[in-house]
Every structure is written in structure tokens, then in C-alpha cells.
Amino acid sequence: MDKYEYFRGLPEVGIVPRAPHAGPLLRHVYEQEHGRGGFSGKVAHTYHLYPPTNWLPGETRVLDGFAPAWESPLQPIGGTHLLLSVAPAEPARDLYRGMARIVANATAAMNVTAPAAPMDYFFEHHSATMVFFVHEGRGTLETTFGPIEYKKGDFLIVPKGIAHRFELGAGRHYYWMYESFAGDPEKAESPSTGRFITHSESDYRYPRSLDTRNEAGRFDIVSKVGDVYTRRVHPTHPFDVVGWRGDYLPYRFAVEDVRPLVADRSHVPPSGHTVFTLPGCYLCVFTVRSVEKEGMWLPFFHRNFDYLETLGYHFGDFFSGGGVVGPGMVTLHPVGLPHGPKPRAIEKWLDGKAGAVHNEVAVMADFANPTRVSAFALGLRRADYMDTWSGYTTEPRFTWRADRLDEIRRAAERLTDARDTLTPPEGD
Numbered sequence: 288m289d290k291y292e293y294f295r296g297l298p299e300v301g302i303v304p305r306a307p308h309a310g311p312l313l314r315h316v317y318e319q320e321h322g323r324g325g326f327s328g329k330v331a332h333t334y335h336l337y338p339p340t341n342w343l344p345g346e347t348r349v350l351d352g353f354a355p356a357w358e359s360p361l362q363p364i365g366g367t368h369l370l371l372s373v374a375p376a377e378p379a380r381d382l383y384r385g386m387a388r389i390v391a392n393a394t395a396a397m398n399v400t401a402p403a404a405p406m407d408y409f410f411e412h413h414s415a416t417m418v419f420f421v422h423e424g425r426g427t428l429e430t431t432f433g434p435i436e437y438k439k440g441d442f443l444i445v446p447k448g449i450a451h452r453f454e455l456g457a458g459r460h461y462y463w464m465y466e467s468f469a470g471d472p473e474k475a476e477s478p479s480t481g482r483f484i485t486h487s488e489s490d491y492r493y494p495r496s497l498d499t500r501n502e503a504g505r506f507d508i509v510s511k512v513g514d515v516y517t518r519r520v521h522p523t524h525p526f527d528v529v530g531w532r533g534d535y536l537p538y539r540f541a542v543e544d545v546r547p548l549v550a551d552r553s554h555v556p557p558s559g560h561t562v563f564t565l566p567g568c569y570l571c572v573f574t575v576r577s578v579e580k581e582g583m584w585l586p587f588f589h590r591n592f593d594y595l596e597t598l599g600y601h602f603g604d605f606f607s608g609g610g611v612v613g614p615g616m617v618t619l620h621p622v623g624l625p626h627g628p629k630p631r632a633i634e635k636w637l638d639g640k641a642g643a644v645h646n647e648v649a650v651m652a653d654f655a656n657p658t659r660v661s662a663f664a665l666g667l668r669r670a671d672y673m674d675t676w677s678g679y680t681t682e683p684r685f686t687w688r689a690d691r692l693d694e695i696r697r698a699a700e701r702l703t704d705a706r707d708t709l710t711p712p713e714g715d
């Protein structure tokens with residue numbers, strides 16, 4: 288025994304050899320490497336009771352029609368803003384069999400699932416790292432590295448290729464799932480605000496409790512590569528892991544741990560709320576935060592020329608939703624098409640009626656152009672969403688007036704030298 292305790296430079300749990308590929312223990316357990324970047328990137332080693340390739344001969348099959356809506360055909364979205372209703376739960380479909388694509392580009396995709404049946408298999412996504420957002424539901428994500436308990440408002444990151452299974456708790460379940468095909472999501476941070484805005488890596492929860500299964504039986508593992516789903520069957524439980532070491536791991540991140548950047552005197556742009564960047568996509572959280580006191584507290588009218596914007600509404604007042612958006616709905620704002628505050632929201636701003644708090648939580652994922660929308664998503668579209676801006680064509684304060692130009696010229700003259708007033712404290 289050493290006199291003092293130490294921690295090692297790589298996380299490890301349970302029974303592991305002295306180092307990867309080294310030490311006498313390797314003659315007793317089976318080491319498996321989970322490697323990214325052609326074995327030169329992130330890596331984790333798991334130590335198994337049985338060889339990980341002990342699949343039963345003659346049992347491997349390609350599964351036709353396993354998750355049909357996940358492969359829903361894609362088409363260009365065109366010049367229309369879309370609001371998608373909540374996807375219906377399908378009682379017969381489990382989490383992956385009921386997975387449905389919403390949008391995708393070459394390197395990332397957004398999906399939704401409303402599972403109502405248990406998973407009777409383990410799953411490995413061989414083409415993407417997955418980021419789940421739990422809009423509704425609770426349960427346990429069982430993984431090779433140990434279980435992770437989750438609840439409403441949690442992100443779950445499941446790295447590419449990791450065997451796992453969702454054990455659903457009681458109640459309704461509704462998850463958005465973002466796929467990253469070309470790299471893992473990285474924590475977003477700005478050079479000028481540092482490592483702890485908008486969250487800290489210490490907020491991530493990696494599994495630490497191993498639940499080693501020394502069980503015999505028939506254990507199905509379904510893998511996905513592109514649109515091909517393959518089942519193989521093992522005679523021992525895939526979670527026969529006695530220990531692991533590495534930094535290629537699943538983890539949980541709670542939306543409550545997002546501590547947003549706020550500004551009293553200017554509107555923070557959406558990119559200021561980014562939590563993860565991934566190739567071809569950035570993922571932001573708009574969370575409960577104070578309203579800008581002097582600056583514009585609404586989103587400005589804007590066009591995003593390089594990204595299609597998706598916004599999943601979790602809970603709140605949704606001041607940007609124009610009165611038709613409810614929890615669980617998703618909006619799609621395509622490349623180039625102007626959008627921004629709905630008439631009622633901008634009236635509040637113009638009339639100086641700001642609240643104290645933006646009481647909302649929403650998850651935005653913006654996808655680099657070209658991004659396409661699925662037939663499944665188009666089946667959920669609400670016909671009336673483009674009309675939520677219609678107040679701009681009917682309400683007198685927004686519509687044509689002969690004296691409008693003169694009015695603006697007079698206002699500009701009056702405000703030429705206007706700026707924020709800073710009042711030093713007494714005595715300075």
C-alpha cells in the first residue's frame with residue numbers, strides 16, 4: 288500500500304490492469320478497445336469476463352424495416368417556416384424502433400422518439416454519437432460502462448459504438464435526439480468567457496457504479512450503420528465488464544446546470560447560449576434568465592444564411608412562439624428566410640413592457656446548409672405557423688402610412704446624440 292492516495296491521469300473504475308495492454312491481469316480478463324480517430328483519438332478500454340466477439344454462429348441477420356421513420360425520405364425545406372406538432376406515441380414501438388428523423392445534413396441530424404414499449408435488445412449506433420434531450424420521462428441508461436439514471440431536462444451523450452439499453456421509468460416519454468456523424472460534441476466555450484460559462488465540465492456525470500452481469504442466455508445487439516440495421520446474438524450478457532479506463536464515455540448533463548450568459552445592455556445572440564458544437568451543427572440552450580434591462584430583450588429580426596434553425600420547446604412562456612407554440616413542439620426556420628419577434632412580442636418591446644425573467648427552456652440546434660427535412664416531419668407540420676406574423680400586415684402601427692418616412696427622420700434628429708446614461712455613485 289502507498290502511504291498516500293493518488294488519482295491517475297485517466298478515469299478508471301473497477302478491476303483494470305496496470306496500464307492499457309499491460310500487466311498480468313490481461314491473462315485473466317478480455318480487454319476491448321473503444322477507439323476514435325483510427326486509434327489515435329479518444330479511447331476507453333473495457334475489461335470483460337467473456338470475449339466480446341462470442342456471438343452465436345448463424346444468428347446474425349440484417350433487420351428489414353427496423354426503424355422506418357428514422358429512414359424517412361428527405362427533401363429540401365424551401366422558403367417556409369414550419370411548426371411541428373408533438374409526435375404521437377406509438378404503443379408498439381420502443382425507443383429505437385420508433386425513432387423518427389426530423390432534419391439532417393451530411394454530418395448531423397435531429398430526431399424524435401416517443402417510446403411506449405421496453406427495449407428487448409441492446410443497441411449500438413456505429414455511425415453517430417448521439418445527444419439525447421429528455422423532454423419528458425425518466426429512467427436508466429444502461430451502458431457498458433455502468434448505468435446512468437436520468438430524468439426530464441437531462442442531456443444524455445451516448446458515444447458512437449457504445450452498447451446500451453434504455454430502461455424506461457413509469458409515465459410518458461418524449462426525447463429529442465441529435466446525431467453527430469463526423470465527430471463527438473465538444474463543450475462550447477468562448478476565449479473571452481472561459482471554461483465555466485455556460486457550464487463546467489464538472490457538471491458532467493459519468494457512470495461510476497458498475498453493474499457487472501455474469502449471465503448466460505440470448506442477448507440481442509442491434510447495430511446501425513447508415514440505414515442498415517443488423518442483429519447479432521451473444522450467449523452472455525454484454526455488460527460483463529469488471530472495470531474500465533479511459534475518456535471515451537457516456538455521460539449526463541442536466542439543463543439546470545446551464546448558467547447562461549446574460550447582458551443588461553444588449554441582447555445576447557443565440558450563439559452566446561451554445562453548449563455543444565459538433566461538425567455541421569451547434570446546440571444551444573435558452574434557459575430561465577433575467578431579461579435585458581436597457582438593451583433590446585427580444586431577438587432581432589434575422590436571417591441565418593448558413594444554418595437551418597431548429598428550436599425544441601421544453602417549457603415556459605415561449606414569447607417567441609406567437610401564441611401557437613406549446614411544450615414538445617419544434618420550429619424549423621430555414622436558411623435565408625427572415626424571422627424574429629411575432630407582432631405581440633414586439634409590441635411589448637415597443638411599449639416598454641419587459642418582464643423581469645425569460646421564463647423558458649428551449650433547445651436550439653442549428654444545422655449547416657444544405658439541411659433537408661423529412662417526410663415524417665412534414666406530416667407533423669401545422670398549417671398556421673407562417674400566419675403567426677400576420678399582425679404585421681393588419682395592425683396599424685406596423686402597416687403603411689404616408690408620413691412614416693418623415694416620422695423616422697424626426698426621431699433620428701431628436702435621438703442623434705442619445706446614448707445610455709451612466710450615473711456614477713454619489714461621492715465619486
Ligand SMILES: [Fe+2]
Nearest residue numbers: 589596620626
Ligand atoms: Fe432564428
